[in-house]
Amino acid sequence: MDSQREPVRVVIVDDEQLVRMALRLVIDGEPDLTVVAEAADGDAALTVVDEQRPDVVLMDVRMPGRDGLSTTRELLARPMPPRVLMLTTFDSDDLVLGALRAGALGFVLKDTQPPQILDAVRTVAEGNPVLSPAATARVIAAATAPQSPHSRDSSRDAARRKLSALTGRELETAQAIADGLDNPDIARRLNIGIATVKAHTSSLFAKLAVHNRVQIALLVRDAEQ
Structure with missing residues (x-):
């Protein structure tokens, strides 16, 4: 530092x-x-x-x-x-x-x-x-333990509603974050610049009302249940 x-x-x-x-x-x-x-x-x-x-x-x-x-x-x-x-x-x-x-x-x-x-x-x-x-x-x-059908469906539906507001590129960025990729790796996967990755990530924070990348990853996992 x-x-x-x-x-x-x-x-x-x-x-x-x-x-x-x-x-x-x-x-x-x-x-x-x-x-x-x-x-x-x-x-x-x-x-x-x-x-x-x-x-x-x-x-x-x-x-x-x-x-x-x-x-x-x-x-x-x-x-x-x-x-x-x-x-x-x-x-x-x-x-x-x-x-x-x-x-x-x-x-x-x-x-x-x-x-x-x-x-x-x-x-x-x-x-x-x-x-x-x-x-x-x-x-x-x-995070992936079996839940009651109602609880699982509720969390999945809520996550999918939030993710539905994203553009295609934003959704791809969210998925990459959930896969544990950092910004350079996301840029390589999506064939875009790091500045664009940062812009998409900032948009994810605003649209999904989250504070950090961990929350983005958890939302993606919830939507995939």
């Missing part, structure tokens, strides 16, 4: 004090990152985010009171929201999937090694998604 830039401002939200302390020590040891506040629950998180205007929020999924999912939804519904990176354990798949649908940029496991956590914070600060390799397969499984 450019040393001339201001450090990425981070808020840590976790109900365990030892977890917050450990994360603060790791993050504050980096010149390009700084922890500006901590919160022990969702309500406190909303307050400190309003006060500090961080770039990234490290958000615990399971907390007493307002959990990480509802807090993430609230934060991302506000103007100029921070990027949210979820902290999770293996037993939180359903909530993590909900957080990704709500607009969180990704998740890391709490036992992830410090260098990988730091890389995840930096990646999310740039607006790019992070999915922990150790848990990605479990979340995909949760």
Whole structure:
């Protein structure tokens, strides 16, 4: 990261004090990152985010009171929201999937090694998604798990209605995003320039009312059910 830039401002939200302390020590040891506040629950998180205007929020999924999912939804519904990176354990798949649908940029496991956590914070600060390799397969499984016919049909129909508003090129771009391609790869697949890919992606954000590429991918997957 450019040393001339201001450090990425981070808020840590976790109900365990030892977890917050450990994360603060790791993050504050980096010149390009700084922890500006901590919160022990969702309500406190909303307050400190309003006060500090961080770039990234490290958000615990399971907390007493307002959990990480509802807090993430609230934060991302506000103007100029921070990027949210979820902290999770293996037993939180359903909530993590909900957080990704709500607009969180990704998740890391709490036992992830410090260098990988730091890389995840930096990646999310740039607006790019992070999915922990150790848990990605479990979340995909949760996303594709059998649902009741009504629930499956409802989510599929809602996704298809949203995608029906797209142009052909926008739909192709959305499919490429769902396939995990980055902008250069999308440009090669569609034989268009990277600037055009970026324009299509910006249009997808507006038309689909989403915050990031993860949400686009989930919509495409829902439509294919």
